[in-house]
Amino acid sequence: MNSSPVAALIGAGAIAPFHIAALRAAGFRVSHIAASNGSSRASQLAKDWSIERAWTRAEDLIVSAEWDAIVLASSTESIPELLQMTISTGRPCLVEKPVGFDGDVIRQFSGHDAAVRVAYNRRFYSSSLAARTYAAQGPCIFRMELPDSIGSVDVEMQGLRSVRENSVHGFDLLAFVLGNYRVDKRFDTGDPRGRLAVITSDMGHVGTVVLNWNCPANFSLALDRSPQRFEMRPFELGSLYEGMDVLEPTDEIPVRRYVPKLVQQVSSFPGPDGVKPGFLGQALSLMQCVKTGQWDARTATISDAAFAADVARTLTS
Numbered sequence: 001m002n003s004s005p006v007a008a009l010i011g012a013g014a015i016a017p018f019h020i021a022a023l024r025a026a027g028f029r030v031s032h033i034a035a036s037n038g039s040s041r042a043s044q045l046a047k048d049w050s051i052e053r054a055w056t057r058a059e060d061l062i063v064s065a066e067w068d069a070i071v072l073a074s075s076t077e078s079i080p081e082l083l084q085m086t087i088s089t090g091r092p093c094l095v096e097k098p099v100g101f102d103g104d105v106i107r108q109f110s111g112h113d114a115a116v117r118v119a120y121n122r123r124f125y126s127s128s129l130a131a132r133t134y135a136a137q138g139p140c141i142f143r144m145e146l147p148d149s150i151g152s153v154d155v156e157m158q159g160l161r162s163v164r165e166n167s168v169h170g171f172d173l174l175a176f177v178l179g180n181y182r183v184d185k186r187f188d189t190g191d192p193r194g195r196l197a198v199i200t201s202d203m204g205h206v207g208t209v210v211l212n213w214n215c216p217a218n219f220s221l222a223l224d225r226s227p228q229r230f231e232m233r234p235f236e237l238g239s240l241y242e243g244m245d246v247l248e249p250t251d252e253i254p255v256r257r258y259v260p261k262l263v264q265q266v267s268s269f270p271g272p273d274g275v276k277p278g279f280l281g282q283a284l285s286l287m288q289c290v291k292t293g294q295w296d297a298r299t300a301t302i303s304d305a306a307f308a309a310d311v312a313r314t315l316t317s
Contacts, residue, residue: 005290008032008065010058010082011073012041015096019071020049022279026287032065034058036074062086069290071119072096076165080105087112092289094119094282098168099302101161103310106302113301114293117285120172120300120308124281125268127238129298131177131223134230134240135205140223142178142207146170147215150192160192160213164312167211170219172300172308173235177221178205183314197315211315229260236268236277 007028009019012035023030034055035042046054055061058074062085072082072095079099086093087109096119099106109116122128134140146167150160175181181201188195194212205223220233229241241260249255268277285296 004029005068005287006031006066007286008034008061008067008070009073010034010061010070011096012036012039012045013073015073016045017049018276018279019073019283020045020051021273022275022283023071023286025273025275025280026283028069028283028287032061032067034061036078058082059085062089067091069093069286071286073119076101080108083109083116087116090115092286093117094286097172097300097305098165098309098312099305100309101164102313103306106306106309109302110306113295113303115289116302117282117289117295118300118302118305119282120169120176120304121276121278121282122169122173122235123176123298123300124278124285124296125236125238126266127232127236127268128173128176130238130240130266131221131230131232134225134228135177135179135203135223138225139204140207140225142205142221142223144170144174144207144209144221145212145217146209146219147212147217150213160316163211163213163316164309168308168312170209170221171311172304173221174199174209175304175307176298176300177223179203181205183311186315195315209315228263238266238268240264 005028007023007030009016020030031052033042033046033051037057042054069092070086072079079095083095093116095116099118148162148167150162178201181199183197184200185198186195192213197209199209200206218234223230227242231239240263242263243261244258245261247257247259271277282299285299289295
């Protein structure tokens with residue numbers, strides 16, 4: 001008899017296979033899956049991943065299936081209703097970011113952190129933990145770049161949907177690394193080229209978040225504190241620099257060059273067992289909750305998610 005805890009997954013989009021792989025690597029038996037009502041995608045994923053049952057209605061899965069933990073990874077619009085139903089079961093739930101487009105919508109679930117946490121997987125990067133340790137050693141000047149690919153401004157939402165669904169992970173990562181912070185000033189370009197925000201933290205960090213939309217750049221965070229720099233570029237790779245290497249002129253490049261000297265580097269990819277970076281950590285946190293009732297302290301809370309959504313709204317409204 002298989003005694004492994006049973007996991008269920010609601011959502012059959014591009015991120016679903018990553019969750020399935022991570023849940024299995026964490027020790028779960030993934031036995032139930034559902035997608036949007038009427039979608040055939042869940043049935044196909046069930047076949048591809050040998051999942052025992054594909055449900056035609058997510059609501060029926062939540063209230064009827066025998067599962068020990070669940071991951072909600074469906075559309076952002078569908079999450080609040082499904083999360084409310086899930087909370088009523090009292091069983092552990094990992095819900096995908098951003099949970100909702102408005103902090104007030106997310107805050108309605110406050111008080112349920114014992115059973116619900118939010119899947120901000122970058123909190124489980126080794127590079128993120130190294131950046132947090134570096135930032136805790138003293139105030140830094142920082143710069144974060146969030147070069148999301150966007151189409152056009154979503155007038156109905158009075159903002160940019162892709163930023164609220166994707167760049168929001170950068171706003172949460174910044175809180176994880178720097179602690180509590182506030183947006184002091186926002187600068188607009190007047191068109192969808194991007195925006196810039198000046199931010200200060202309770203720990204004395206000060207810097208900028210650059211939303212340089214559609215630019216050919218990496219998502220990144222640089223923390224400067226003389227005589228060092230800690231840089232996450234991309235977020236999965238953490239590099240500590242101190243001092244400069246001087247490269248003398250050559251025939252090919254006839255000028256002297258100064259290159260930051262790499263002291264230490266930590267990588268978060270390709271991820272344990274080939275699992276998408278950060279996904280195994282949050283799946284293990286879900287397993288920890290099933291077994292002990294406690295989550296890994298790195299896992300984002302409802303309050304964390306509401307804060308990130310508030311920042312996203314501030315910078316996109």
